[in-house]
Amino acid sequence: MIKKVPEDLVTTVELVVSELCTNAVEHTASGEEDGHFVLELEAHPEHVRVAVIDLGAKTDPVVRDEAVSADAVSGRGLLIVDAVSKAWGTEPLRVGRRVWADVVGASV
Ligand SMILES: Nc1ncnc2c1ncn2[C@@H]1O[C@H](COP(=O)(O)OP(=O)(O)OP(=O)(O)O)[C@@H](O)[C@H]1O
Numbered sequence: 283m284i285k286k287v288p289e290d291l292v293t294t295v296e297l298v299v300s301e302l303c304t305n306a307v308e309h310t311a312s313g314e315e316d317g318h319f320v321l322e323l324e325a326h327p328e329h330v331r332v333a334v335i336d337l338g339a340k341t342d343p344v345v346r347d348e349a350v351s352a353d354a355v356s357g358r359g360l361l362i363v364d365a366v367s368k369a370w371g372t373e374p375l376r377v378g379r380r381v382w383a384d385v386v387g388a389s390v
């Protein structure tokens with residue numbers, strides 16, 4: 283049976299999808315000519331798992347400490363993902379990497 287996902291959770295999932303997909307394009311080979319990425323969405327009873335598979339990069343996804351600086355204009359994406367997820371992480375793949383986040387709604 284498919285349970286309806288609450289509206290606040292949908293909004294948060296959209297935010298996380300945006301941050302992780304943007305990272306794939308901005309920071310990995312997925313953003314190069316003919317690049318691509320894969321978005322995975324799984325609805326669970328208490329959370330939605332968002333995962334993005336990219337084509338790899340020399341950098342690793344990290345929550346930037348300096349992102350807390352009020353005048354920083356970027357470097358907040360994963361800080362936001364961390365704040366709205368009960369867990370998130372990355373796993374290397376044969377080609378590229380999966381970045382995943384288990385997103386919870388405000389009421390959970
Ligand atoms: N999928 C990824 N593969 C490799 N490196 C990544 C990936 N996602 C993020 N990173 C690295 O982690 C850093 C932090 O990512 P984050 O999303 O927090 O900030 P940002 O993308 O630099 O800025 P913003 O998201 O605020 O526009 C990035 O600058 C990049 O070096």
Ligand SMILES: [Mg+2]
Nearest residue numbers: 301305359360
């Ligand atoms: Mg980002």
